[in-house]
Structures are given as C-alpha cells and as structure tokens.
Amino acid sequence: MRLLRLEDDxxxxxxxxxxxxxxxxxxxxxxxxxxxxxxxxxDIVGKTGRSKKGYAKICxxxxxxxxxxxxxxxVDTCCIDKSSxxxxxxxxxxQKAQICYAYLEDVFTDSRWFxxxxxxxxxxxxxxxxxxxDEWKVIGTKIELADKISKRSNIQQEYLTNNTSxxxxxxxERMSRASNxxxxxxxxxxxxxxxxFDINMPLLYGEGTKAxxxxxxxxxxxxxxxxxxxxxxxxKESKSGSLFAxxxxxxxxxxxxxxxxQGELRKPYAxxxxxxxxxxxxxxxxxxxxxxxxSCQYRNDTMSNLALxxxxxxxxxxxxx
Numbered sequence: 001m002r003l004l005r006l007e008d009d010x011x012x013x014x015x016x017x018x019x020x021x022x023x024x025x026x027x028x029x030x031x032x033x034x035x036x037x038x039x040x041x042x043d044i045v046g047k048t049g050r051s052k053k054g055y056a057k058i059c060x061x062x063x064x065x066x067x068x069x070x071x072x073x074x075v076d077t078c079c080i081d082k083s084s085x086x087x088x089x090x091x092x093x094x095q096k097a098q099i100c101y102a103y104l105e106d107v108f109t110d111s112r113w114f115x116x117x118x119x120x121x122x123x124x125x126x127x128x129x130x131x132x133x134d135e136w137k138v139i140g141t142k143i144e145l146a147d148k149i150s151k152r153s154n155i156q157q158e159y160l161t162n163n164t165s166x167x168x169x170x171x172x173e174r175m176s177r178a179s180n181x182x183x184x185x186x187x188x189x190x191x192x193x194x195x196x197f198d199i200n201m202p203l204l205y206g207e208g209t210k211a212x213x214x215x216x217x218x219x220x221x222x223x224x225x226x227x228x229x230x231x232x233x234x235x236k237e238s239k240s241g242s243l244f245a246x247x248x249x250x251x252x253x254x255x256x257x258x259x260x261x262q263g264e265l266r267k268p269y270a271x272x273x274x275x276x277x278x279x280x281x282x283x284x285x286x287x288x289x290x291x292x293x294x295s296c297q298y299r300n301d302t303m304s305n306l307a308l309x310x311x312x313x314x315x316x317x318x319x320x321x
Contacts, residue, residue, distance in 0.1 A: 001093065002079045003072040004044070006062030012055075014044055014079075015072060025072040026065035027097035029122035029129070030057060031105065031113050032184070038077045049078070057103055060136045064101055076118075092121065092195035100126035107133045109152040117183040117192035123149070124159060124166045125195060153177065154255055166196070170259050170296060171219060172227035175251035187211040189247055198222075209246060216244040217271050224266050226278075227257050227296040229321075230306050243276055243321065256299040257306070266295055274318070285309060290319070 003015045003025055017023055032038055039058055043049030049058075058075050065073040074093050094100055100122065104111040108131075113119050123129065129142040142149065146160040155177055158164040166174065174196055183189050190211035191203050199218045204211065219228060231245040232253055245251060269278035280292035291307035298306075310319040 001074075002081075003074055004058070004062060004079060005072055006059060006066060010059065011047065011050075012039075012044060012058055012062060012078075017072075022096065023072055024070055024098045025074055025093075026061065026068075026070045027074045027094055027100045027126070028057070028061040028076075029094070029100055029102040029113075029119055029126075030075075031111075031116050031119065032077065039075075041078050041081045044078045061101055061103070064132075064136065065099075068099070070098060092125065094122050094125035094195070095127075097126055098128070100129040102129055102131045103134075103136070104131060104139070105134045108139055109148060114152050115180070115182055117178060117181040117188055120178055120181060121192065121195040123153070124155070127162055167198070170227040170254075170257050171197070171223060171225045172230045172251055172254035172257040172296065175228075175231070175245075175248050176253070176255040176257075178248040179250075179252035181248070190215040193248070212247055213244055220269070220271055220276070224268065225259055225296070226266070226280075226294040227254070227259060227306075229294060229308055230254055230257055230296055257296050258299050258302075260295045260297050260302075260305055275320075280308070282310075283307065292319070 001017050001019055001022060003017060003023070005013050005015050007013055033054060037053040039049035039052050039054045043052065049055050054077065058078065061075060062073050065071070074097065102113065102122070104113045106112060123142070131139040131142070131145065133139055139145070143161050146157045149155070149160055150157045159166045159169065175193075178189070178193055178196070183192060185205060186208055187203070187205050193215060194200065197215070197219050199215060199222070201214060201218050216228060228244075231250040234246075234250045234252065267279050269276060280294065282290050282292060285291045285307070290310045290312065292310050294306045294308055296306050297304060308321055310321060312318070313320050
C-alpha cells in the first residue's frame with residue numbers, strides 16, 4: 001500500500017509498504033474541492049503540489065497524526081494512482097486505519113460532508129473517527145456526536161457507536177442511507193458503495209447507469225437478502241419491468257426495512273441471461289394481480305412481509321415487476 005509521511009521541512013513524501021507488513025496509520029476523510037485545488041499522486045511524485053489549496057489539509061492531517069504517534073497517513077487524492085483501475089478498486093483503507101480524521105470545512109450538521117457519496121463509508125468504516133472544523137479544532141468523536149450524526153444522516157446510533165456492524169443492516173436500509181448523497185461522476189453512486197457491501201469490481205468510468213446495475217448483480221451473487229428488490233421507482237427513468245433499481249435514490253423509503261428470518265431457509269437464487277431466477281411465494285394482490293412475497297419486512301411491523309407486484313410475461317413461470 002502507498003502511504004504519506006510529513007517531513008520536517010513541510011514536504012509530504014510517499015512511502016511504499018507491502019500489505020502483509022502494513023504499519024499503523026491515520027487516514028483523512030474530506031470533501032473534495034475543485035479538481036485543480038486537490039493534490040494528486042502525480043503532484044506528490046513531482047513535488048508540484050505545495051502551491052495547491054488542498055496541500056494545507058494534507059499537511060494538517062500529517063501533523064495531527066504525528067502529534068498522536070502515527071508517522072504515516074493516507075489521503076485518497078494523492079495515495080491513489082488514478083490511472084490504475086486496480087488501485088481505484090482496492091482503495092478502501094478506512095476500516096484498517098488506527099484513526100480517521102474527518103475534516104469539515106463547513107460545520108457542523110449543515111456540512112456538505114454529510115451529502116457526499118464517498119463520505120458514507122468513511123463515516124461508517126473506521127472504528128475511531130474524530131471530526132475537525134476548518135481550523136483543525138476538534139468538534140468531537142463519532143461516538144460523542146452519535147446522536148447529532150444520527151439525526152443528520154438517518155443512520156441508527158448503534159451503527160455509529162460500534163455496537164452493531166453496518167453489515168447487519170438489510171441491503172435496502174444500507175442503500176437508503178446513500179439515497180440523498182451526491183457524487184461528481186454518475187458512476188460513483190455505485191463505486192462509493194463498494195466498501196459498504198464489501199464488493200470488489202472493476203471501475204469503468206463512462207458506463208453510466210450500468211455501474212449501479214453491476215453493483216446490484218454482484219451483491220446478489222454474495223447475498224440472499226431479498227430486500228434488494230424492495231425499491232420503488234422514483235422517476236420516469238426507471239423502466240417498467242426493471243429488475244434492479246436505477247440509482248440509490250429509489251431506496252429512499254427503505255430505511256426501516258429489515259430482513260425476515262422466519263420460515264424455511266431460502267433457496268439460492270442468481271442472475272441469468274434472462275433475468276433473476278428466484279423462488280417466491282405468490283399471493284393475489286388487491287387488484288387481483290400476483291405479488292411475490294419477499295423475505296423482508298418493516299422494522300415496526302414484523303408480522304407482515306413486503307410483496308412485489310408482478311406481471312406474468314410467459315407461460316413458463318416468467319414474471320416482470
């Protein structure tokens with residue numbers, strides 16, 4: 001892995017470490033500014049970044065880390081060689097860091113840090129996170145501020161205080177926490193969730209909405225959580241019959257959906273060249289149409305399961321939503 005060190009002369013240098021000999025390090029969470037203001041990997045290598053606006057927060061992070069005994073630190077803008085898609089896909093180091101410093105230029109609950117896609121995993125992954133204002137004065141730790149952060153982000157406090165892993169939340173609930181967050185590039189609405197779902201897949205900028213489609217396909221390969229199908233169309237962009245959601249925004253109303261563990265074990269299911277092969281109980285809906293019963297329910301109504309309206313499209317047991 002590639003880390004940074006703040007030298008005595010104020011320069012920042014790169015340090016290469018083998019993953020098996022990974023040292024202790026601190027990590028920075030921040031909201032990216034304009035591209036021309038951020039220090040890149042090439043700037044560090046060529047020592048051309050000191051004049052950029054973003055250099056100050058990198059040095060401040062390094063100084064803060066050194067003050068508490070961490071000689072090395074990691075910053076996404078300049079520790080990732082963005083010309084390498086492999087590096088980009090393996091860039092979630094937040095869970096492994098000893099501490100994460102969240103730098104909020106505009107504080108506190110109105111900060112745009114709470115509206116960005118990438119900062120969701122940066123909030124949840126580290127076990128220890130300290131929030132700082134624009135003068136690098138401590139606002140508080142994630143645990144100390146759990147109540148305020150929970151109200152601002154709609155994330156339950158148990159996931160912020162390390163009492164419960166966010167992996168325990170249903171897929172629908174995890175998606176819902178990203179539903180109002182924004183990214184600079186459309187594909188990043190999917191890529192910023194790779195760490196949330198522990199997925200590793202190639203990052204293909206230019207693929208547009210296919211990125212979020214691929215993410216959901218990868219999740220289905222690893223999970224039998226049927227709440228991934230509990231989304232609701234939010235716009236005309238969502239085509240009738242779509243199996244997967246168009247974006248996290250279509251999970252906005254899914255924050256209170258939990259998995260159902262009642263009944264028999266669910267049979268495995270998978271995506272095929274014609275759709276999703278899955279076995280669901282079928283019931284008659286209010287309009288006498290068929291509904292597929294999902295193994296998920298609302299947190300405050302554990303006696304009823306959610307159902308997916310279906311239309312039969314062929315005689316050989318094929319349906320579309």
